[in-house]
Amino acid sequence: MHKRYILLSGMRPTGPLHLGHLVGVLDNWVKLQDEYNCFFMIADWHALMSEYMNPQSIKTYTFDNVRDWLAVGIDPCKSIIFRQSDVKEHLELSMLLSVLTPISWLERCPTYKEQINQIKDRDINNYAFLGYPLLQAADILLYKAEFVPIGEDQLPHLELTREIARRFNHLYKKEIFPLPKALLTKESRLLGTDNRKMSKSYNNYIALQETERGVKQRVLSMITDPKKIKKGDPGRPSICNVYTYHQIFIKRIHLDDKQLQQIDSDCKTGKLGCVECKNMLASYLNLYLAKFKERRERYKDKDILKILNRGAECAKEKAAQQIQEIKSVMGLL
Numbered sequence: 196m197h198k199r200y201i202l203l204s205g206m207r208p209t210g211p212l213h214l215g216h217l218v219g220v221l222d223n224w225v226k227l228q229d230e231y232n233c234f235f236m237i238a239d240w241h242a243l244m245s246e247y248m249n250p251q252s253i254k255t256y257t258f259d260n261v262r263d264w265l266a267v268g269i270d271p272c273k274s275i276i277f278r279q280s281d282v283k284e285h286l287e288l289s290m291l292l293s294v295l296t297p298i299s300w301l302e303r304c305p306t307y308k309e310q311i312n313q314i315k316d317r318d319i320n321n322y323a324f325l326g327y328p329l330l331q332a333a334d335i336l337l338y339k340a341e342f343v344p345i346g347e348d349q350l351p352h353l354e355l356t357r358e359i360a361r362r363f364n365h366l367y368k369k370e371i372f373p374l375p376k377a378l379l380t381k382e383s384r385l386l387g388t389d390n391r392k393m394s395k396s397y398n399n400y401i402a403l404q405e406t407e408r409g410v411k412q413r414v415l416s417m418i419t420d421p422k423k424i425k426k427g428d429p430g431r432p433s434i435c436n437v438y439t440y441h442q443i444f445i446k447r448i449h450l451d452d453k454q455l456q457q458i459d460s461d462c463k464t465g466k467l468g469c470v471e472c473k474n475m476l477a478s479y480l481n482l483y484l485a486k487f488k489e490r491r492e493r494y495k496d497k498d499i500l501k502i503l504n505r506g507a508e509c510a511k512e513k514a515a516q517q518i519q520e521i522k523s524v525m526g527l528l
């Protein structure tokens with residue numbers, strides 16, 4: 196049997212998960228569980244760096260997000276599911292790595308510069324926020340993760356992680372840390388209702404917990420082929436976001452391709468109007484989400500807490516070992 200690589204990824208518990216997370220990230224995590232030793236982490240300290248003025252929601256979304264993970268099939272028997280703040284070693288490693296991280300590496304990080312310029316509704320001019328990617332590096336290096344599934348926006352953080360790992364290995368003349376590689380999450384084909392990337396901040400998303408009415412409203416607001424103005428006009432499914440949703444979700448409710456072909460041809464001939472097509476999509480999505488919500492209901496807060504506690508224990512065991520090794524290399528033991 197070949198060696199199983201170690202993989203770690205994390206999410207900040209700052210909002211409800213939506214269909215974009217499902218299709219872009221979570222589906223991928225579910226598959227990766229069978230090929231890698233996976234650590235999936237709720238990055239609540241990272242969330243605190245931007246939400247500290249309004250921190251009550253972090254705990255709520257921690258449970259809420261983990262519940263979604265479990266409902267889509269992230270399996271605590273296969274993967275270690277844990278909360279960052281339960282494993283203090285992340286902070287310890289972050290401190291140890293901070294001594295060899297030049298401030299300029301953090302200041303020049305494009306995500307940092309961008310956010311400092313863009314985020315105006317919250318004050319993120321704090322010491323911790325500058326160290327955001329350093330804590331992320333500690334998350335990854337603490338478990339000697341070799342692979343990190345992330346979106347393109349996170350690439351600068353992984354590059355910094357590699358630089359820190361390289362510098363550490365060089366300084367202490369020992370290959371302690373592997374240089375982690377990104378497993379790039381493909382840009383999700385699923386756009387938001389306004390055809391931009393689906394995102395909480397654009398308010399163009401369909402949450403996994405959306406009510407039936409909510410789903411319908413959101414779907415009815417979706418942008419379709421601008422040349423198809425009324426029923427009878429021929430449409431172009433290939434450029435229509437609603438059609439892309441049909442492509443993705445028809446499979447998930449176990450309808451076959453014929454259904455999809457019918458939509459394709461009825462749209463092209465004009466027989467199918469956009470409102471009808473959207474109503475159909477809303478009912479398919481609701482069918483899919485009903486099953487999802489049913490699975491979600493099975494996990495009570497106490498079950499989630501148990502899973503997080505068990506995950507933290509497993510993570511801690513590995514983390515404590517690594518910290519011993521790192522402290523010894525750095526001359527502290």
Ligand code: TRP
Nearest residue numbers: 203204205206207238241331334
């Ligand atoms: N910064 C990541 C994000 O916002 C979350 C994160 C924290 C993370 N630590 C991580 C991702 C470690 C991958 C690996 O999406």
